[in-house]
Amino acid sequence: MSQTGETLMEMYRAAHARLGHQAWWPGETPLEVCLGAILTQNTNWRNVEKALGNLRTAGLMSVSALHATPQGELAELIRPAGYYNVKAKRLKNFIAAVHEDFGDDVTAFLDRSVPTLRETLLAINGVGRETADSIILYAAHKPSFVVDAYTYRILLRHGLIYEDDDYEAIKELFESCLPEDVDLWNDCHAQLVAVGKQYCRPTARCDGCPLEGFPHDPAAGRRDEY
């Protein structure tokens, strides 16, 4: 394994030792994972859970039920997740893509090669790279590493990436450095989010961070854009 790969594994182990196994994704069914992946775009997970709760209560946790629901009605239900008009549209786009070929069978929709599935997901308006990779890794349980704002910020602060490295470059870094193991990639991304939430906010101090023993520059990574 490369030097960077060793460092990433050590960081993963340090986070895991401190924070415990994360057992992601916090969604019950493949469909809920997909919906959550769209709803959590630039949004706090707590707000997403409220929106998912509303959908559950309304009996809309199936592709056909969502397909039959008017966009405006959907928007009202997911209001707590923010950006509710654009997200209602995005959910409808995703649901239409599944429904057209597979009806209610989300598992069948997800059951194809990673490149094909990723291409299919990225063709859906409102599904970008992070959302697609989250769906592949956490709903389809297939190897596609997820990069997010926390990943970027943590790696930048620890000098493992450059400020202008883009999504695909960071994804490639993990995928080439770590053994291809769905469970490892699953928990590794989850650990990055857990560390990010607790210790690596834009303006947060690093005190008590499980990664504080690794060389880092706290001033780096204060800008989230990548």
Add this chain to the structure above:
DNA sequence: GACCAGGCACATC
């Protein structure tokens, strides 16, 4: 009241 949160598409230059 400011700042932040597990992005993405689109307009404009």
Add this chain to the structure above:
DNA sequence: GATGTGCATGGT
């Protein structure tokens, strides 16, 4: 092709 902007609620 790079850069800027709109989308919006809820917690700290």
